[in-house]
Amino acid sequence: MNRFSLGSLPTQSSQTAARRKLVVGNWKMHGSLALCREAVPALATAGNAQVEIILCPPAPFLGEVARLAAGTALASGGQDVAELASGARTGEWSAGMLAELGCRYALVGHSERRQHHYENDALIAGKARACASAGITPIVCIGESLHERESGETRQVLCNQLDWLLTTPHWRNAIIAYEPLWAIGSNRPATPELAQETHAFIRAYLASCDPAAAQQLPLLYGGSVNAANAAGILAMPDIDGVLVGGASLQIQAMQAISATACALSEQPARLRLAA
Numbered sequence: 001m002n003r004f005s006l007g008s009l010p011t012q013s014s015q016t017a018a019r020r021k022l023v024v025g026n027w028k029m030h031g032s033l034a035l036c037r038e039a040v041p042a043l044a045t046a047g048n049a050q051v052e053i054i055l056c057p058p059a060p061f062l063g064e065v066a067r068l069a070a071g072t073a074l075a076s077g078g079q080d081v082a083e084l085a086s087g088a089r090t091g092e093w094s095a096g097m098l099a100e101l102g103c104r105y106a107l108v109g110h111s112e113r114r115q116h117h118y119e120n121d122a123l124i125a126g127k128a129r130a131c132a133s134a135g136i137t138p139i140v141c142i143g144e145s146l147h148e149r150e151s152g153e154t155r156q157v158l159c160n161q162l163d164w165l166l167t168t169p170h171w172r173n174a175i176i177a178y179e180p181l182w183a184i185g186s187n188r189p190a191t192p193e194l195a196q197e198t199h200a201f202i203r204a205y206l207a208s209c210d211p212a213a214a215q216q217l218p219l220l221y222g223g224s225v226n227a228a229n230a231a232g233i234l235a236m237p238d239i240d241g242v243l244v245g246g247a248s249l250q251i252q253a254m255q256a257i258s259a260t261a262c263a264l265s266e267q268p269a270r271l272r273l274a275a
Contacts, residue, residue, distance in 0.1 A: 019218055019240045020050050020052060020218065020240070020265075021261045021265050022051070022052050022053075022218055022220060022240060022242075023046075023047070023054070023241055023242055023261050024054045024105075024107075024177070025055050025248030026056045026222075026248060027056060028112070030058075031057050031058060031249060033061060036065050037064070039251050039254070040055070040074060042251045042254075043055065043074055043254060044069060044072035046074075047073055047074075050262075050266070051261045053074055054075045054076065054077050055069075055074060055075070055076050056077040059079065059093060062078065066101050075104050075105060076102060076104070077098075077103050077104065077139065078098045078103055078105070079106075079107050080106070080110070081094065081095045081106045081108065082127070083130050084130065085133070085134075094134070095131045095136045104137060105136065105137050105138075106131050106136050106138055107177075108128050108138040108139065108141065109124035109127070109141045110179070111141060111143055121161055121163075121164035121165075124140065124164065124165075125164040125165055128168050128174060129168045132170035132173060138174050139174075139175045139220070140175070141177045141179050141222070142158055142161040142162065142176060142177070142178060142179070142202075143157075143158075143178055143180045143181050144157040144180055146181065146182035149182060154198065162176075166209055172210060172217065176206075176217065176220070177220040178220070178221055179221075179222035179223050183223030184222070184223050185224065185246065186223075187224055189225065192233050192235065192239075193236075195221045195236060196236035196238055199219045199239050200237075203217075218240040218241060219238055219239060220240060220241040220242055220243045221239050221241075221243070222243030222244070224245070224246075225243070225257070226253060226257075227252075227256035227260075230257040231260045234261055235264060
């Protein structure tokens with residue numbers, strides 16, 4: 001059970017903190033060494049002081065990405081991580097191993113892991129804890145299905161997922177990515193206004209635990225993000241970045257999304273919303 005009435009939470013941001021913007025490219029099980037060698041140099045200078053670009057290639061390519069990105073501002077991340085530091089877990093890798101490769105981030109709880117690998121909220125919270133212990137920032141993915149959205153269960157689903165994260169001691173150092181399942185790979189992303197409403201709710205729920213931390217914690221949107229819709233999404237006051245799927249395999253699209261984030265990062269919030 002949640003700690004208070006969900007209906008009492010606001011759906012519009014009451015204040016805007018100065019938060020950095022993040023553009024995270026999740027290649028999923030796509031890509032090649034050749035693409036790594038083309039993408040890393042192209043994206044190495046795509047960010048600025050307020051915008052960080054993070055590339056999450058398949059695990060076999062992480063070493064090459066780290067080698068190519070050494071000395072640049074481009075960050076790398078794993079697409080998953082085990083909840084244990086070591087053990088008899090064939091086919092898995094620990095957060096410490098990612099850290100040795102130079103990774104600073106790891107996706108945790110992506111909807112495809114929840115769906116195809118039956119990962120639950122308790123396991124995902126364990127993975128977030130493992131990341132924190134190894135100095136890796138977890139990007140914790142949460143989101144609802146189309147049925148849950150249409151049944152009016154979105155808030156309850158998100159709160160249940162967040163409650164597990166809030167049991168971890170270092171949740172304040174995490175990044176949360178809202179990825180509605182019905183928008184992923186569907187060419188029907190949430191409208192910027194709907195995404196903002198949900199992000200404002202997430203931030204308000206986190207603020208019930210720690211208002212200051214909630215204002216500083218980055219919230220990302222993921223779900224059919226591309227170069228055409230990124231500006232509208234990134235202009236929203238509670239959306240601090242995007243988790244890009246298929247479009248992240250297109251270097252020009254990633255450059256365009258990154259450029260949009262950089263341009264918006266240099267504008268006051270009131271001008272972003274008026275644009």
